[in-house]
């Protein structure tokens with residue numbers, strides 16, 4: 001077994017050797033705690049049959065732990081300066097492939113087809129760059145990738161929003177978008193002290209396991225998400241006011257919106273944050289039928 005990358009000492013050695021300076025704009029906070037890394041890999045249930053996709057390998061702290069357990073690891077890294085470092089730190093592992101690319105621009109379907117032939121179990125595992133957490137998660141979900149799920153470190157505040165239940169302050173359109181596609185669970189919270197440099201927010205690890213079917217029946221997904229987003233546009237406003245003010249042509253549709261709320265048995269004075277995903281589905285289905 002090779003020396004772990006993710007110890008404070010080895011990480012400092014590597015950074016010094018290459019004269020690497022962190023770019024805050026790329027969300028570069030590297031993990032220096034192998035226990036946390038192992039727990040992340042455990043939470044993802046990586047086996048010798050699993051193909052792992054990593055986003056932002058940094059100097060390879062998580063990549064190495066994945067490589068020891070997975071069949072193959074494919075990692076997207078945007079920062080060219082890290083490529084020679086990764087070639088060095090990960091040289092003991094033959095099952096790792098680094099792709100120098102912005103993950104938001106990547107054709108991940110194609111990468112899976114090229115890199116994971118004969119692999120049926122695929123997990124995304126990452127310590128995400130915090131400046132693009134939500135766009136990355138939404139891309140991974142809406143690309144409808146053939147993956148089992150994702151285990152990711154992110155800001156604790158965002159993790160809480162992703163897993164939030166109706167009636168809580170964290171519940172919003174992001175919770176519904178994520179829980180429509182996956183079962184979301186916060187696995188652990190992580191102190192800032194395990195990163196270098198330390199971020200100025202607390203972190204958490206979230207596990208998102210892809211659902212085989214959405215938990216609710218929706219006739220028109222795009223419209224459903226439009227209704228959900230409009231309902232949360234101003235949190236303190238009622239569902240009726242939010243829909244009237246934030247749906248396209250909402251003001252001219254006030255009567256239909258009122259009728260749709262009544263037909264869906266939703267009191268128009270309620271706030272969006274009290275509605276379950278099932279209620280949003282019924283409401284958007286009823287309203288959609290009225291508008292056709």
Ligand code: SAM
Nearest residue numbers: 029030031056057058061078079102103127129
């Ligand atoms: N995995 C390493 C670790 O845990 O120590 C590094 C994690 S660090 C929080 C985020 C990494 O993502 C950095 O290496 C950064 O350069 C990379 N990154 C930032 N934006 C990216 C993007 N759009 N696509 C791919 N990688 C990105």
